[in-house]
Amino acid sequence: MSLAEGTRPRNFPDRLTGRGQRILRSWELLLFVIAVLIFIANTQASPYFLDPWNLSDATFNFTEKSMIAFAMALLIISGEIDLSVAGIIALASTAMGWALQFGVGTPGLVAIGLAVGLLCGAFNGVLVTRLGLPSIVVTIGTMSLFRGISYIVLGDQAFNGYPDSFAWLGRGYVFWVITFELTLFVVFALIYGVVLHKTNFGRHVYTIGNNPVAARFSGIRVERVKMILFLLTGLMSGIAAICLTGRLGSTRPSIAYAWELEVVTMVVLGGVSILGGAGSILGVVIAALVIGMVTFGLGLLNVPGIVMSIFIGALLIGVIALPRLVTKLRRR
């Protein structure tokens, strides 16, 4: 890329690489190819895979997690992380179940779910941005704290008896095989994609992740942006809690257990740098589809859950190691 000494390119171009070239070199394309391969493998492995209703069922494997993953992607790109998202789901679900005992209807339950999500996000955000604590430590703490409250309230009990209109948010169909959750997934993918890639806010998120000091020196209000991201992640966890609780029809304190790791896996598999500063929503969308299809395909083959998680883990390491291996081998 370097220029010969003495040349004076007063008119260098805006870009050297065209759109096509950039797509060809992108992580997203690699992921997409993998997604297609897994799709083909699944059709070969099980004759039931291509059934529209089966496919529709399969989307539940990733829709709720990926909603959180979109917000988490922004948070990780900014250089922070939130490991308390599953704890937030447990707390939000518990709060809704508790309110249900007093006859609160679906709109009230939804409002409570969203509010608890926002409050938890605000709590994390204040600890990180006002007190300057590292987010990984803060959210490991609140992960146990939020779920712990759930355990205290519920013990080994469960809240049941959610109204049908509430259950629809988790199980309902908008049109033919298209679920309400899948619709939310698409809508949120578009919203987060636009926010991250097309707005000033998104540019600030990238800048902060790449160099928080230079971001501050450029007049970006770093703490405010991070606070907003924690609020968004809390809010998305609240929405996921509503969908999941509606779908399951009950609240137990172990709800969404260990989801934080699956959400982070989805984000990282989607090509978001765990060190911050790089990544795209499209990558996370494809990663969600990959994980969804792998889980579903293996499920059709009656592979036990533990083997599935081994497979997902291997996939994550493999996909991340692959590009590095290729460049290393090329250099030799």
Place this chain on the structure above:
Amino acid sequence: MNYSSETGRGVPVLADPVLRLSGITKTFPGVRALSDVELALYPGQVTALVGENGAGKSTLVKILTGIYQPDGGVIEVDGQASKFPTATAASAAGVTAIHQETVLFDELTVAENIFLGHAPRGRFGLIDWTAMNARAQEILTRIGAQISPKTPLRELGIASKHLVAIARALSVDARVVIMDEPTAALSSAEIEELYELVERLKGEGKAILFISHKFDEIFRIADRYTVFRDGEMVDAGMIADVTENQLVEKMVGRAVDTIFPQRNSNPGEDVLTVAGYSHPTEFADIGFTLRRGEILGFYGLVGGGRSEFMQALFGVTKPSKGACRIDGKIAVIRSPAEAIRKGIVYVPEDRGAQGAVTAMPIFQNVTLPSLKATSHKGFVRMAEEFALARKYTERLDLRAASLDQNVGELSGGNQQKVVIAKWLATQPKVIILDEPTKGIDVGSKAAVHDFMAELAAEGLSVIMVSSEIPEILGMSDRVIVMREGRIAAEFDREGLTPETLVRAAAGYGGEAAA
């Protein structure tokens, strides 16, 4: 070169140098840090190494301690050609250094800090704590430090920590001790103790390389001097044979370069007035006025509080006291965002950490503080961004492959141009340039200087922090000298000499005319 004289202090001087460097050359991309440098260090003698910031002193220290490898030249230890490929090799050859900012570990004890990396070993290769503490005590006693080896370092004050650093340097069997501005962080009583220590080390026959900007201490303890300027050794000899004036002249030596742009400065009305700016630790009572179209130079030694003050003015840190007015109106600046809105921008010294976002493309760096102008209702408009970035980078004669290239792939000078372009795009009233040409190649330097002159002519007010005397003299309309966090002197450019500047910055000569 066989000296067999006696110094004025009656210490007998031995003939052969312990360490002799000849023809040492070191080049970094775009910069020649050292060219054909000579240096000889004699046992029982203190050699003062003097030179401006950037004259190559630090590079030399790094070569002597095995951190850098010279591109050419010979290092002789006791007349034997040697190589210091690693820090361990240098310390095995008996060369040890006490740095300005020594890296010590607060959570370890004094003895652990002293022997980190070369602790005495007992059976099974485990650390022999008894021997380590005893030897640490021995060294501490030898340098007259009243510190227990078992004390955790964090409980010590800065002066005691410095003594630990010295003890650490002496814990290897050193014959050559390099002291890089050892008095920078010390009070005057502690400096006296340091002098005593230096005398003691001389008595033990160690060769000492003493780097300092303070002429009083050089004349107090050094036997010899070596002067560096622009990476070259310009003179060396016995301290007894020179005066302070001669040394200052040798250090700044050259006439101010004629390559600086000719300027007919004609400052207008007051743009920025600062009064009583103070900070609990970094600076105190800073006040000045900056006029339209003026270049105001800030000179001083590194650590004099210039950058700290500029960052407070830009809203990065909070001053404890003080006020500033912009265009006559009181301006409260609590964050960089506010400073930018009010028309003050800051090009930081540490380009990589504070200025440029190296992993992002040029155009995104340039538009960062101007996104409001290039966007529409919060949505980015790439075409506008490219247009704005192009306008300012081309004015600065940026050399790049494309505007989409990551800033990290550019040379230092071109990175600096991106950072400056970023601020010009905000159309500021005052631009603060902190060491604007530090570490950039000569061509880019000239471009930055020309551009600075052009901006001032267009009515922008420029504050230029610089430690390079030619740059200060060549560019400024007025110069403020800071020393130890305060304004030591203020000069007009007319008739200002390098000697006056150096004296004001070092606090020698008492010519401070406020």
